[in-house]
Amino acid sequence: MESFKLFLKSIVPLSDQEFEKYSPYFKTRTLGRNSYFAEIGKTSHEAAFIKKGLLRTYYVNEKSEEVTSCFCTENNLTASYKSFISQQPSELSIQAVEDTQLITISYNDLQTLYQKSPLWQNIGRSIAERQYMVMEQYASVLCNETAKEKYMRMLKEQPAVVNKASVNDIASYLGITRRTLSRIRKEISL
Amino acid sequence: MESFKLFLKSIVPLSDQEFEKYSPYFKTRTLGRNSYFAEIGKTSHEAAFIKKGLLRTYYVNEKSEEVTSCFCTENNLTASYKSFISQQPSELSIQAVEDTQLITISYNDLQTLYQKSPLWQNIGRSIAERQYMVMEQYASVLCNETAKEKYMRMLKEQPAVVNKASVNDIASYLGITRRTLSRIRKEISL
DNA sequence: TAGCAAAAAGGACAAATGTCCTCGAATTTA
């Protein structure tokens, strides 16, 4: 739970006592490689902090292809946010790329925390703001770079993900084809 | 203020009395065509609801080109969120595409509201969540569609913006060049 | 450890998009 406490502290001021007080609401869980934290069509009742491991979120487009929309990495959160927040069926699946340890909270427990304490209202808001800023960055940058620029950026900013994820998933994450990614890798290696 | 009240009510349960109670914190302001609501390098101390008009947010990339990252439309919010939330210099400019009427709140007043009332904590959190979901949609969709698909989507989902904004701004918003957009328009008109 | 299946690399060609340019129409400014 230590890393999760540090994560929360990076978002809001939080004493160790306060953290202890609320920690019973959080559960630890392990997810084996390729198993799912959320699935398309099912309502997502949990959000999670990633203690160790890697997940990818994906949706399925009109051509029935899986499109990886996000890699969720250690010491960050993961959730099918839209589904979790609205308690509607998920448009995303979230799958473990490798064995992954999670610290989870249920939707109901989180609502309880919101009611119990303005501290949690504050945490909830700050996290939503934070997620938004990350997504804004991702969106504006990825849409205006070439395939090579995008891959170079990913190599620099998420080297661990590049090592662990499949070529297919990396390519769809960058919005390019396998073939293009293969060409770029070749070019870089020269 | 009526449209703003409706906007808030669509997010959280809110009585007319409550709205009246807090409305003194909000100011009305008009922004002439091409003038700025936020500027790169300056810390943004206000967020706004757009009563009437249209704005675009843009950043400047390494090639010194303006890249339009968002069109902010009537009955929605606008802000250089990252700057406003963190009170750090803005990486975005926000410029009026046409004469625009805004309902604004200052950072300090918003913090006061957060402290005064859990209602506002809730509004703040819900808005951040909402912005996040919009951005998520934008990001995942735009990165995996062709130039034509993106433009057709925009025509369908934001016809008013297509009519008002310049070709340059629309192209950079879609992550394509003017030339490509010109070709697509030609093709569609046949 | 041999054989199989899945993943990645890459060849050949087609299509999409970008670059650089010119031209004419629309809009602003003196």
Next chain:
DNA sequence: TAAATTCGAGGACATTTGTCCTTTTTGCTA
């Protein structure tokens, strides 16, 4: 209102990226 400037359309060509396919490599399992 004339001149100047901006803006959008589009030609010609270069480059990038995609498509479809085969080959090679990797990793798993019997």
